[in-house]
Amino acid sequence: MSGSSQKHQYSVEVAGAPDIPGEGKPRRNALSPDKLISYPDGATSLYENFLCGVKKAGDGNFLGHREIVNGVAGPYVWESYNTVQTRVANIGSGLRKLGLNPKEPLGFFSINTPEYVIALLACYQYNFIPVPLYDTLGADAIEYIVNQTEMKYCFATSNKGRVLLDMKESLPTLQTIIISDDYDPELNDLTNASNVRISKFTDLEKNGSVEPVEAENPKPDDIASICYTSGTTGTPKGVVLTHKNFMAVVGSIQYLADRGKMFNGTPNDVHISYLPLAHVFELANMSYMIYAGVSVGFYQGDTLKLLDDIAELKPTVFISVPRLLNRVYDKVMAGVKVKGGIAQWTFNAAYNAKKDGLNHGSVDHWMWDRLVFAPIRARLGGRVKYMLSGSAPIAPDVMDFLRIAFSADVYEGYAQTENAAGLTVSLGGDTASGHVGPPQVCSEVKLVDVPEMNYTSQDKPYPRGEICVRGHTIFREYYKLPDKTAETIDKDGWCHTGDIGLWDDQGRLVIIDRLKNIFKLAQGEYIAPEKIENIYCKHELVLQAFVHGDSLQASLVGVIVPDEEILMKWAEQNGLGGKSFEEVCKDPKVKNHLLQTLIKYGRANDLKGFECVKNIYVTHEQFTVENDLLTPTFKLKRHQAKIRFQKEIQEMYAEISQ
Template sequence: MNNSQPNIQQKYQYSIEVADAPDIPGEGKPRRNSLCPDKLITHPPNATTLYENFLHGINEAGDGNFLGHREINDGVAGPYVWQSYIKVQERVANFGSGLRKLGLKPKNFLGFFLINNPEYIMAQLACYQYNFITVPLYDTLGTESIVHIINQTEMEYCLVTTDKGRELLKLKNKLPTLQTIIVSGQYDQEFTNLANSLNVRIVNFIVVERDGSVHPVNAENPRPNDIAIICYTSGTMGIPKGVVLTHKNVMSNVASVRWLAEKGKCYLPSCDDVHISYLPLAHIFEFVNTATMIYGGVAIGFSQGNTLKLLDDIVELKPTIFISVPRLLNRIYDKVMAGIQAKGGVTQLMFTTAYNTKKNGLNKGNVDHWMWDRVVFAPIRARLGGRVKVILSGAAPISAEVMNFLRIAFSIDVYEGYGQTENAACLTMSLLGDTESGHVGSPQVCVEVKLVDVPEMNYTSKDNPYPRGEICVRGHSVFREYYKLPEITAEILDKDGWCHTGDIGYWDDHGRLVIIDRVKNIFKLAQGEYIVPEKIENVYSKHELVSQVFVYGDSLQPSLVAIIVPNEEMLLKWAKQNNLGKKSSQELCKDPKVNGYFLQTLIKYGKANDLKGFECVKNVRLTYKPFSSDNGLLTPTFKLKRYQAKIKFQKEIEEMYAEIS
């Protein structure tokens, strides 16, 4: 795909100031996407709600593939088995009718506590058709949070898989409102007996669907301002908040993608495309991505839910659209680069030549090369099935280096999106043909964005060369409220409808947003210096010895410390070179000599990468166990949970500070 456009050399403006916006002291003027400067788009044609969005997908795809999964026999996954849009439409209507017969009423809540699968999507679509409100749950939130969500929403009905259902039944004494559990898949008599003993009704998904098909109940379709989902933010600390999003909020972002595609600035998913669904549907990023796929009639294939088998699923499915998060994309980058370095010789020389040639081409807007794409980069493309046309990275920051790699290695359009749950996942997005990295693009055409001064951090609208400030967004995708939290809502959503994101940014020469800091998740060290841990972690995580890192600073201490998860392959290689080859990874992580080497290496590396003296860690501890959602240290989109990490490593933190002093 050749998108040669002289967008880097020319000062093309991706966003422009709102023409009639007043000058307000302490903030910059709002900006809108330059492709739609005079209005904000609310919805795509013929789809004002998520139910109408589904109908549009049916009209696009008809008998084409919609939901696909792999059947597992004797532990072996077979080929993808598909259901068409038309078939799913029938099943959705029956399931929605069945929910009504169970007693679920319009604008009541249906909980979702299961991994991505066809039943998850069908139940969602039934909620859209019958105007029920979806409330996702996921176990990485922790037991306390799950109890909080169910009780705050007074949830009576929940869709589960058997394993998740058992978790809820174990908590039943804390869940007084939970009455009915609908199970996706099979369950045994023991499960039924446990539910009966707790006075909880258990019913199978198929049974609900079958009952709904007999004398079906008419649907009460939603309106644009009706609530579609209460999406609880996993957050980095404390009890999660329920972000209330309407059908209009979600559809405005679907509309933005379509609008930009019509202007030749975005890829428009169609019934010729295949999307792999593996990021959790409980998170707003995949939720909105799925809505966009459905509008275009895209075939959606589900992974098995096992991260170790994801690449196998990808090779089998051969997706054309790959939506991911930086953590996985960083792994692909690291694996490829390590493999090239290990081969060395002619292979490394050829790769370096090809890579640098294509990197120079990015400056002219080119993402492909007639020879190197076939000779050098074809095997890399094959790792994602060989058919990927577009990659979108979101949910967390990604380095410019990795973005360049993706464009070079896969010879395709690579987009980066920026947003939050509170603005229905996407606030800005880079556009087709823009091959320069280091920014998050221009506003979606459903919102306008402004920067507000943060004087205590020395970010103001008077800064040179670029005015800086807290990123604030207003428009159709901005959430309605935090559920039952009016005071906290008022802290984030001001009286004029501006949502304060907590992120700091500036507009570059092309009117694209650049994220540089965070109002929250910062702390002062004892000498009064502000510390942004994500910035430091992003530097250290690029070192070949580091797989993951958690940087911590006590406000009563003058320095930083860090917990490091080493890159096991590089750790064992270093150990072998330093007469420690007989030790396991676990033993090496406890070895003071290894800790000392890591500390000195990272101090030098930090200074070489422009970290200030007070930003360099002064002590480290190694752990062989990766941070993950399973051990409660990562959110479902792989962001570090700082509060939980601090609690888990409190002993190590205290020891490190004691050693420093």
Template sequence: MDNYIKEEKTSLQSVEVPGAPEIPGEGKPRRNASSPDKLIDFPPGATTLYENFLHGIIESEGGNFLGHRQINQGIAGPYVWESYPEVQKRVANFGSGLRKLELDTKGILGFFSENNPQYVIGELACYQYNFILVPLYDILGIEAIEFIINQTEMKYCLTTANKARILLEMKEYLPTLKVIIISDEFDHDQDLIELAQEVNVKIIDFNTVENDGITNPIEAINPKPEDIATISYTSGTTGKPKGAVLSHKNFVSVIGSTNFLAEKGKFPKITKNDIHISHLPLAHVFERTNESIIIYHGASIGFYQGDILKLLDDIAELKPTIFVSVPRILNRIYDKVMASIKSKGGASQLLFNTAYNAKKNGLQKGHVDHWMWDKTIFSPIRAKFGGRMKTIISGSAPISSEVMDFLRISFSADVYEGYGQTENASGLTASQHGDTSSGHVGPPQACTEIKLVDVAEMSYTSKDKPHPRGEICVKGNALFQYYYKSPEKTAEVIDKKGWCHTGDVGMWDDLGRLVIIDRVKNIFKLAQGEYIAPEKIENVYQKHELVAQAFIHGDSLQSSLVAIIVPDPETLLPWAKNNNLGNYNYQELCNNSQVKKHILQTLQKYGRANGLKGFENVKNIHLTHEQFTLQNNLLTPTFKLKRHQAKIRYQKEINEIYSEIS
């Protein structure tokens, strides 16, 4: 092991593509060092997601597949399991039942549901019968759901009863929707049945569709690798969502990459004995890809109850070996453990800190284990999380080095950070086994190649020393085909040479690992994965009479937005006079805590009234009397905010107002 770690710390993890030409304004493409001469496409035995399932059935040897907790009088019981062979029958029956409902091959089936076994059974039926899966999810908003259903001309949708009601109440605006299949109990809900009749939508029970498939079996027409597996909509820009069209090959190539890297000792090896807890939304590609990898190896998937506040209880019951999550949840685990240690204080806290620092020093040498501290200090922490967690993967948004170190120290687990997008089936980069350093997202997946293209206006170039920098552009087997019915949006992202421009700015470090350092466009993610368009929010706030100028900032290691606000003196001074602050001048008012509190509360209320979602409203502000101008280099000649320069100028204030939130 020590020899491996030593090699990992000194060996390049990515290399330039052999024979790649020098092109002005961009660096040479790089590939994973384990596969420099070719991009991996398929894992052994699977070229589609249906074949991926068949492979998992064989690997499982009849073992557990889908597990859920039965809820009796509000109390969750133990996990109840269905085996791979049992699920295989249900998948075929449900797919056959969908065909009897006249859902055609390559027809669209919507999914609007929390994670549950029926979701996966329906998903696998799509893969077997060559239907196209189109997820819907609440966070995009009602307008986006309406847009997706109408753009895809969706006729059939698999939902839970609570989501079905949303669709039925929207039916006036959904002319194509004809059939809703409900995966949970609804027989007792006469109002729902009557509402469906009023709007002329057929609602049918999931089990009824299965039973129809048993009595009227219809042979499946299996997909080919190039067939569409899903149209996954993303809210990555302002305006209407975009539907990324992903093929079976796109997904399976990521499975092929992770399998290939595992065989090379660069990624965790998954076996039929592993257990994954499904809690990230299956509507997102990240979780769909993760579960497809789990399925390939015949491992088990247990679903959480659907309440994120009860996730830790589900983990303790399930005892998973694999935990794939996002920074928001991993940060919560970190905060919970650290708060518990701090509350004990005294000798307990001192002993924990001693053990923690000792293991942190060990990380620098590539060690995640300690013969004494693991048994005495960290075993109780691991026990609260089931005691068997061996692999932790973070994705969707950046995670701090502090939390990554905490996970390695506390769980003695292999901890990985990945980077991906919907447009690439989440298969761009991943850190490698044995690499215990943080602050990077690893080398390219073996199915993908990456190059950095100069962003001159932000002073990022492929010639930068000591590390090349630029916009991250990707190509390979995981790359999506196009945006559904949107050739102009496709052309904005995929250039004429077939490279996808991510909008993220990256840097290659000394070992050929990618570091995410900025965004090209004025769009960024918060820690929980929501995309933010700051100009939209600034335009809302600047309409308020108290605001002259606004700079919205979101740190992807934070879960909320903050703002630098220039108050309008013509409005602020009269307000101050009417609120016993008339003795203060404009600059003094900008430094006054009472004024800051008033403006913050006013903007939060104003934002809600003007349609800002909860995560779009700022949580804290800093007031400044200095205008953004051409002279101080905060405005362009066309009077647009120079966001990059504003971030540099106000970094100290941004850090302070974030610390006030925490």
């Protein structure tokens, strides 16, 4: 932050906006105060977006994957933009020959692969509607989505195709599954029994190349995707996003990049795609990468091997979510602590010198970058120049760490499925942390009072309220749910996010709370569990935390998944050596140690007495996407966690009341 009294303003109030009681004035990015940007040069649809990439990169690398031979992953194998362009047209034509018509849905049930992107681009060229499915939503949700969209065709990997075939009785409309990888003949038997056609991706492509069917290209207002939000409760809602919505995000990023304020992609850049394409964050990232002609390498499909894929690919841009970035931070910091002595002293000296540099806007240091931080940079392949964190707020000290350790431009974005991942983003050259930047240049943002939580636009020193956004990225509707749409988009076109924010003194947005994830304790105090969980998860002993309370109880309880490495070291030193991690987690001595540690740590981090957990349950089993405790973007599914740990929650409260 600059020490001068006149601080740089990143956003400004919209000129001439009326004063409306109960809300602040809308703000726009200071780099485009008079108009909202809608399209980048040369593209008004995601198909035209792809043509821009082909024009820029041509025979340059586009889609890369690793061949697995005898279980061992080899080097990346690439296809060029020009080659992919031919394949996309053939797949689009093949789908038309199968009987898929423009503006009809095509399901996507697969991890990220080159074939996924080729089929997606075919949808963009031929105006089909991609509808991602992901099994983390659970079988009920898949059934709901397929039936709500009356889906007849679905692109899938063989293992996901099997899931659909097993469910066929409850999916009456499903007729054809296009399988993108090798499958065993048993799958054919299943299809015969269930009356579903299987089409091989390669056959579809061949068929499409013979007497190709002409494409009907989409218009900006046509549907580009129906993205179902996993949500943390209830049935998923289909967010209808148009080509214009996504192109506004691409246009915004390019507008900022042209002014040196954002990652400016070129065909020399390399992106690693591992965040699910079924989710809007990676879909928007991918759209920009394609526009810029960037090379995209895919992970093998296993997050445990992600660092191995990164080491092989050596990306120049790394896009992630706080949960993964926190792990990088925790591992490095724990490693420094274990080394101790001179190594720890050197690391701290280097860290503090660079942290001081951050205050002056610098992320480089001529000596420490080589001596101390090179091995950390090597963990992400050694070439990362740009990093972006999205999907949930990231702790300021983790943001500082990323800038210090990787000497990279680190951006933090904030958005939702409902605004195509284009709401706010921090800008290049701004090395302060703890905020999510000003509005993107395609959107304007205002804060609306939430009196029941004591947040108002008149608050001093910073105006606070529910974050509402309007502009070119706002979704069209929730699919076939007009009532829900009307609850979220008001008559003036403002989309209500359900998040609480404040404007800092430089016009940047800070996320401080959540409207829906709030509960009252018996004495009437409002609790925001995410805030408490984020604090606990910063402690080295804690890998994951779920904090729970309700209006019938006077206090909070928590479910804690400890960090195995750190806890086992403590166990060794405290007479519990020789026990397994699972046994250590069950030991009362461990529970007591963790509880006392968290109470002390909570107080040290400004948690009020009633915000500290009074009892905990320790488990060795992590919350994962597979066990339905996390959404695909690694947010805790509070409702599911409450059901899963109902028995333990009751026992914890019973213990407190004894």
